[in-house]
Amino acid sequence: MRTLKKVAHLYYEKNMNQKEIAKIVDVSRSQISRMLTEAKNEGIVKITILDTVDSCEHLEESLKKYFGLKDAIVVPTTSYIPDMIRQVVGQAAANYLNSIIKSNQKIGVSWGISVYEMIKSMKSLNLAETTGIEVVQLIGGLGQTSTTLQSFSLANELSNILDGQSHLMHAPGFVSNSNLVDNLKKDKEIGAILEKGRNVDIALMGLDALWKHRSLVQVDNLTENDLDLLEEKGAVGQSCFRFYDINGNICSKSIDERVLSISLAELKDIETVIGIATSLDTTEAILGGLRNGFLDVLVSDEKTVEEIIFQQEDFLEQNN
Template identity: 65%
Template structure:
C-alpha cells in the first residue's frame, strides 16, 4: 500500500504506529516499517510504538502500558485524523507471519470461538464481535472502540481468503473506507445479496 502512495512535500505530517510489533516476523510485514515508510513519503515525523503487539499475560500488557513513552504513543494513536489498518486472518498463515506470544492455546481458542479476522490484533467473529476478552486484554495498541472514535478509518484487505475478515470488519462498525481488489469486493457483494435474498442481514 505504501508503495502506491506518491511522495509529497507536506508540512506537519505525523505518522503514529497504532499497534506493537510481530516479534520475529520479517520487517517488511511489520507495522513499524509501514509507519516509517509512510512518514518518509510526506517528509513527516514518525512516532514508533516500541512494544510487542501481544503479550503473554495481561499483567505484562498493563505494566508496559504504564511506561511513559508507550503511554504517549498510545495516546497519540487515539487522536489521529486518519487511521490505516489491515484486515486479515494472519494467525492462519504462520509460515509467513510469526505472532509473538500467540500460543497454541490461543490459536485453539480463536478457532473454537470462530474468529474470522483481526485488525490491530483485535480478533473478531463474523458479526464483528471480539472473540476472546482475555486475549484482547493482552494487546498493546489501539482498540476497536477507539478506532470507532477516529474520523476516518481506512481498511485494507485483498485476496479471497480474507472475505470473512472483511465482512466481520464491516459489521464491527469501525471502518469508513475499504480498499480491496475487484474480485474480492465482487464476491462480498454476491454473498451479501444472497444473505438478503434469504432474509438474513
C-alpha cells in the same frame, strides 16, 4: 524545459521517488512536485485514464449503502493474475490517501501485507504538497514476523516518504498476560504513543487472517492454545491483532486483553479509518471487519466486493 524533461524521465520512466530526484537535481522535494505538475501542463507528460475504472461504481455504492461507509474504492481486477491484485489495490489505496491528506495531519499505521503494498506504492506518486505530517505506530512489535510487515517499519517508511515525523512504540504488540499490557500502558513513553494513536486523523488498517500463516507471522506469545481458542470462537479476521468473527464481534476477551494496540472500539472515534484488503486476505476477514463498523473507507478489488455484497444481501434476506 530540459530540466522538466529530466525530472519527468526519472519519475515516470525510471520510477524514482521525488526525494531521490530532488537530490539529483539539487532542489527541494516540493519543487520536484511543482515541476512534475508543470511537465503535465506543458504537455511533456500525458496521462491516459482508462474508462474501465467506472465499471465498479455500483459496487462502491452498494458497499456504502450496506455498511455505512463514507467512501469505497473498488478496483477492476478481472485482467490481473492473483499475485498482482494486492499491488493494484495497494496502488489504489495510495492514490486515495494522497487525494485526502492535508498538512499537519496525523496518520496511524497498522501492519500487514496490504498496508505494505499501499505504502510501497506511495513512493511512485506525485505526492500532494504537505508539511507537518506525523505518522503513528498503532500496534507494538509482533515477534519474529517479517520486519517489512510490522507497524514500526511501515510507520517509519511512510513518514520518510512524506517528509514527516514518526512516533514509534518500542514494545511488544502481543504478550503473555493482561497484567503485562496494563503495566506497559502505564509506561510514560508507550502511553503517549497509544494516546497519539487514538487521536490520529487517518488510520490505515489491514484486514486479514495472516495469523494462520505461521511462515509469515511468528508471534511467540500466540500459543497453540490461543489458536485453538480463536478457531473455536470462529475467528475469521484481525485488524491490529484484534480478532473478530464473521459478524464483527471480538472473539475472545482474554486474548484481546493481551494486545498492545489501538482497539476496534477506539478506531470508531477516528475521523477516517481506511481498510485495505483483497480476496487474498480472505473475504470473511473483510466482511467481519465491515460488520464491526470501525471502517470509514474500504479499498478492495472487484471480485472480493462482489462476494461481500452477495453474502450481505443473503444475510439480510435471511434475517428479515
